[in-house]
Amino acid sequence: MNVSTSQAEAGASPAPVFAMVVGEHSGDTLGAGLMSALRKSHPEAKFVGIGGPKMLALGFESLFSMEELAVMGIVEVLGRLRRLLHVRKSLVQYFTDHKPDVFIGIDAPDFNLGLEEKLKQKGIPTVHYVSPSVWAWREKRIFKIERATNMVLALLPFEKAFYDKHQVPCTFVGHSLADDIPLTSDKSQARQALGLKAEGKILALMPGSRGGELSRLVPVFLQSARLLLAQDPELTFVVPMISEYRAEQFKQLQQQHAPDLPLTLIVNKTQQAMAASDCLLMASGTVTLEAALIKRPMVITYKFNALTYLLGKWLVKLKWFSLPNLLANRELVPELLQQEVTTDNILPLVKERLYRDQSQLNAAFTEIHHTLKQDASAQAAKAVLTLVKK
Incomplete structure (x- = not known):
């Protein structure tokens, strides 16, 4: 780390450098929250690595685009493996030449854990923020995590219990989403803010944030929406999208599968769109x-690449795959x-949640909200700073 002449003369410690790598939009949100929390104690801190738009807006120096890492699934990763290895090798070289005070890999475990292991071997303290799903599949990864990290920051309470069992340093920090999202979300206010009609049912179609997810889910989502509209002509559809891209x-897929279906595309206002809706197909x-956390009923779907699914089916041993169910057990x-x-499976599930009372579900969601509301970014910053050398 370079020390300015004025700092050296004054005997002041140089501003700490925090290296971070995120691979998708949820990690960008966590990274931005952590940056803001760390700046409360270190206003002059430098942040460098791979960041998303929220982190960039806070002054993060990104060496590569976050989209380089936005790939999911075994088969999909193999198609990008050469480029991913180049990015990781470049980061190892950069952080070897410009040693940060601590490295924080945020999610993206298949990429970040290998990077963390190499950096830890070079004497750089490493943190992995968001536990990989070792409790769900490939449990032996816990040994790689132990080799690669000085600490894991867990978002979910049952994750810390797993790490404690294996005597791997882990801190439960809660989830920043639970801090950011209010305990009650006003549907009328959200509709007004988005210019949506005040009365009637609204169904949000949410086919994912990755290209592959959209290509696999949009056709069946649109077909389901068309059938639901035939049964209830007053039903309104909104489609929250993470970016203009x-x-x-989505527009191209709609032109292919349901060009005449009336719907409202909403870009970069996902939480508001969910709050405005009565049910989410996602x-x-x-x-x-x-x-x-917004307290909206949902029907959760997922379709993998066929080979990825077959491999995952063999490896994963979980009763449920969605976070609400895992948290509630x-x-x-x-x-x-x-x-x-x-569509045969989707329609009855959506209709039940659109037109029936959901008060019991809301109570269960509220319990989850209280469990995760821990001031996560502040807790994560506190844990990270324990690894920064004085």
Whole structure:
């Protein structure tokens, strides 16, 4: 780390350098929160690595685009493996030449754990923020995590219990989404803010934030919406998209499968769109936790590349795959996986949640919210700073 002449003369410690790598939008949100929390004690801190738009807006120096890492699934990763290895090798070289005070890999475990292991071997303290799902599959990865990290920051309480069992340093920090999302979400206010009609039912179609997810889920989502509209002509559809790029991809798919279906595309206002809705038809992912915290009923779906699914089916031993159900340790929301994702299965599940009382579900979601509301970014910053050398 370079020390300015004035700092050296004054005997002041140089501003700490925090290296971070995120691979998708949920990690960008966590990274931005952690940056803000760390700046409260270190206003002049430098942040460098791979960041998303929220982190960049806070002054993060990104060496590569976050989209380089936005790939999911075994088969999909193999197609990008050469480029991913180049990015990781470049980061190892950069952080070897410009040693940070600590490295924080945020999610993206298949990429970040290998990077963390190499950096830890070079004497750089490493943190992995968001526990990989070692409790769900490939449990022996716990040994690689132990080799690669000085500490894991867990978002979910049952994860810390798993690490404690294996005597791997772990801190439960809660989830920043639970801090950011209010305990009650005003539907009328959200509709007004988005210019949506005040009365009537609204169904949100949420086929994911990755290109592959959209291509696999949009056709059946649109077909389901068309059938639901035939049964209830007053039903309104909103489609929250994470970016203009994904919105364009959705428009192209709609032109192919349901060009005349009336719907409202909403870009970069996902939480507001969910709050404005009565039910969500959605892809699995972190967004399902957002939905639970906003207290909206949902039907969760997921379709993998066929080979990825076959490999995963052999490796994964889970009763549920969605976060609301895993946190509750019971089926709060319906899940449809792979060949189960059909209009015949989707329609009755959506209709039940659109037109029936959901007060019991809301109570369960509120309990989850209280459990995860821990001031996560501040807790994560506190844990990270224990590894910064004085």
